[in-house]
Amino acid sequence: MKVSAIGEFGLIERIRSILPRPHGALLGIGDDCAALRPTAGADLLLTTDLLVEGVDFTPQTTTPFRLGRKAMGVNLSDIAAMGGLPRAALITVAMPPDEEVEFVDELYRGLREEGARFGVEIIGGDVSASPALMIGVTLVGEVEAGRAVTRSGAKPGELIWVTGRLGAAAAGLVALRAGCRLRDDQVEIPLEVSGPLREAIGQTVERHLCPLPRIREGRALAEAGAASAMIDLSDGLASDLVHLCRESGVSATIREDQIPIDQGASAIAQHFGQEPLALALQGGEDFELLFTSSWEPADIAAIFPDAGTVTAIGTVGDAGHGCRLERHDGTAIALTGGYDHFRNE
Ligand SMILES: [Mg+2]
Known part of the structure; x- marks a missing residue:
């Protein structure tokens, strides 16, 4: 079945059924915004990464499940690089209307599974039409206040x-x-x-x-x-x-x-x-x-x-x-x- 057969709202409902209801977040998919309460004494870490078909990946050499895992994984790596713990993700996907619905199912299963390995909940996002497939992940993490490890602290002799x-x-x-x-x-x-x-x-x-x-x-x-x-x-x-x-x-x-x-x-x-x-x-x-x-x-x-x-x-x-x-x-x-x-x- 093609995505065009179920339309944007049908697709969102389908994606929602793949994702578990969030535990840690106050609000997940379904409202105008997701809501997340920061842990007391923590700084928020925010990162985003966009994977574009033909630029960052070729669908012929991967599977939608692995593509989902990678899209989540590259963002997780950025949180790791700050010494943080990941918490929640927003997922934006744009695709041609003739994309198969099963492809989208597998993509979100990959995103869900890779996130779940590190306690990440998918709490919102957007879908749109586009000539090429694009997957954007925005990840929210936390680190003890003032303890984020930046790129700028290296000193001679270390x-x-x-x-x-x-x-x-x-x-x-x-x-x-x-x-x-x-x-x-x-x-x-x-x-x-x-x-x-x-x-x-x-x-x-x-x-x-x-x-x-x-x-x-x-x-x-x-x-x-x-x-x-x-x-x-x-x-x-x-x-x-x-x-x-x-x-x-x-x-x-x-x-x-x-x-x-x-x-x-x-x-x-x-x-x-x-x-x-x-x-x-x-x-x-x-x-x-x-x-x-x-x-x-x-x-x-x-x-x-x-x-x-x-x-x-x-x-x-x-x-x-x-x-x-x-x-x-x-x-x-x-x-x-x-x-x-x-x-x-
Ligand atoms: Mg990085």
């Missing part, structure tokens, strides 16, 4: 840390571009590759399609007061490090041999003739956290007892030197840029 391992999302995109596809929600790999590489492709495609927001890690850092500055890796390590340093008025040096590259991503990069380091630096969409801290490594490790949760990758320097990467051979390269929506590649 260590630079990153969560997880980098490059997996970019490697997944490489695999998709090489012809791997989702079929019946399984990653189909029409390539002559070994078992381990097949497994790596499956995992990295998953990572590309559904990020794993680091809410828990962001909260742990904020509660401990350990991070002086933080950003989530959406554009790529090189670019996001430049953003953080610019806001903090500092420079940075990171070391190639300390950058934690995802093993599967390395294998995929090598198979497709790419440099693993390039995927980790420029790939983007890893949605790991990059943070700076004056704490000793042992004290950071005490916050994250699981080995490999965080890795120190370099140091913050004085203003005016830019961001650079020290290579294995001792040479250094300047780090600049990443993905820019308004720039030609």
